[in-house]
Amino acid sequence: MKTIKYLACFFLVVTGACISSCTKEDDYKEITKDGEIYYPGKADSVAANGGNSRIQLQIHLGNDPLVTKVKAFWNNHADSVVGNVVKTTGNDVVELLIDNLSQGTYSFDVYTYTSDNAKSIVKKATGMAYGDNYLKALTNRTIKAISYAQDGSKVFIDWNEAADGEKSIELKYTDEAGATQTMIVPVGTMKTEVTGYRSDTKLTYRSIYLPEPHAIDEFSIGYTEVALPLFERQLSKSKFSQYVLPTDARDAWGWLMSYLWNEDYGTPGFATTNGIPQWFTFDMGESVSISRFKTWQASDRIYRAESVKKFEIWGSNNPASDGSWTGWEKLVDCQSVKPSGLPLGETTAGDIDYAKAGEEFKFPAGTPKVRYIRIKVLETWGNGSFITMGELSFWTSDRITE
Structure with a gap:
């Protein structure tokens, strides 16, 4: 009696396994009826570099030779941009420039594609577009003091501390021939020397900002104008x-x-x-x-x-x-x-x-x-x-x- 029960149980298990196996096989055949699923190699990395009302996506690809294009989606996939892949001997990089963006933070889903539109798994990136609100917060560096060398050959400009994000200062002055000269004052400079200047003229300058290290655009506001004080020296x-x-x-x-x-x-x-x-x-x-x-x-x-x-x-x-x-x-x-x-x-x-x-x-x-x-x-x-x-x-x- 016990033997009959065990045989019955064994038969039921084997039958269930066969049914399950047949179902999975049927499902696989249905999924692969047009060929096996192929996922292209996804992007190795994506950098979203901010700019003035725009963002540049810098997409570093892997070594999958079948990838022919990349596509980036944002705004819940309502907006997208596509770029073709031009093959080189090294690791390929595709740059996508997205214009006309309002200031704000954007999330991107980036996919690679083959020529027959096989799509990779997603690679995500986040970037910031900058605009009027960012510009309104910018100020030109202020000057602490202007002085002269004793012989009048140089003007010394002592600067106050720079605001965050300042990359340089664009400084303009009039030379002795009456022509406008431009100097670029490097970031972190606290004292600038100007030679060959013309007396009784003005200095104009503006701070140049880079909102993030790899931003694609520089930002600045209007020039600040400063009159050079009259140079005088006491006769020896x-x-x-x-x-x-x-x-x-x-x-x-x-x-x-x-x-x-x-x-x-x-x-x-x-x-x-x-x-x-x-x-x-x-x-x-x-x-x-x-x-x-x-x-x-x-x-x-x-x-x-x-x-x-x-x-x-x-x-x-x-x-x-x-x-x-x-x-x-x-x-x-x-x-x-x-x-x-x-x-x-x-x-x-x-x-x-x-x-x-x-x-x-x-x-x-x-x-x-x-x-x-x-x-x-x-x-x-x-x-x-x-x-x-x-x-x-x-x-x-x-x-x-x-």
């Missing part, structure tokens, strides 16, 4: 020397003309013999167009006695040896002021501070270049019969060309 007093002409006033009282440029703002200064008006001459050691001048009164007689009040500054490159005014040109008229306006003998602390800081006089634009200076004194603060001065300094916008 080490080159100054007395240049006595026959009609000039002479040193007196042990107060020598050389004390006018010794950088000692105390006493003694420079004093002359009697006689108003009077003049004296010195050599600056180089011919320049003077931009401004400062004078200091003798510290022991501020707004008093022989301190110079009203005077003229004349210049020459070839003064007449007889002491006449031949070859001289008046450069500027000067008159010292007392801030308080108080009468002779009365001063305020503000008056004293003003005088001790040095009184500045500007020269007109286009003042001719001169080497020799003649100061003609017309009046003193105390109507003295001779003059005293403490110190002199001169500046020029001329660059050193030697």
Whole structure:
């Protein structure tokens, strides 16, 4: 009895296995009735490189020789782009450029295909398209300071820190011939030198951004414009020397003309013999167009006695040896002021501070270049019969060309 039961069970198992086997075979035959299924080799890698309202897909293929095209889908497969594969001896790369994208993140499904449209399994990639919102967030790098080399041969631009994504700075300036020159300032640069520039012009610049390391487009906003500050250098007093002409006033009282440029703002200064008006001459050691001048009164007689009040500054490159005014040109008229306006003998602390800081006089634009200076004194603060001065300094916008 038990034997019959076991045989019956065995028969049922074998019968079921045969039925199942036949069903699978029938299914396989149905699936492969047009030939075996073939999946082409999928892409090895896909890079989605962002750009300005576009994305470039860089598709690196494997070594499947039957792949003839690639196709990328996005927007839930509602949009697609296709590219043909051109075979080479190496690993092939197909680049697909997708334009007219709104700013945002995009997901791509990439497939390879054979000539008979056999399709690979999917390779996914994600990329970002950039647009107006990204541009609105960009700013040009700011400048911390602009300065000059002492001889005026270079402009130094000190930059503030760069924002994330800045690749470079495009800097434009006007050269000495009047032509526009362009410099590319590398990323991370904190100080830039500009040579051969033209005075009284402007710098224009803009930051160039790369939103991601392999972005296909650079981004920038409008140029920032910065006026170059006026270049000035103080004339070296080490080159100054007395240049006595026959009609000039002479040193007196042990107060020598050389004390006018010794950088000692105390006493003694420079004093002359009697006689108003009077003049004296010195050599600056180089011919320049003077931009401004400062004078200091003798510290022991501020707004008093022989301190110079009203005077003229004349210049020459070839003064007449007889002491006449031949070859001289008046450069500027000067008159010292007392801030308080108080009468002779009365001063305020503000008056004293003003005088001790040095009184500045500007020269007109286009003042001719001169080497020799003649100061003609017309009046003193105390109507003295001779003059005293403490110190002199001169500046020029001329660059050193030697």
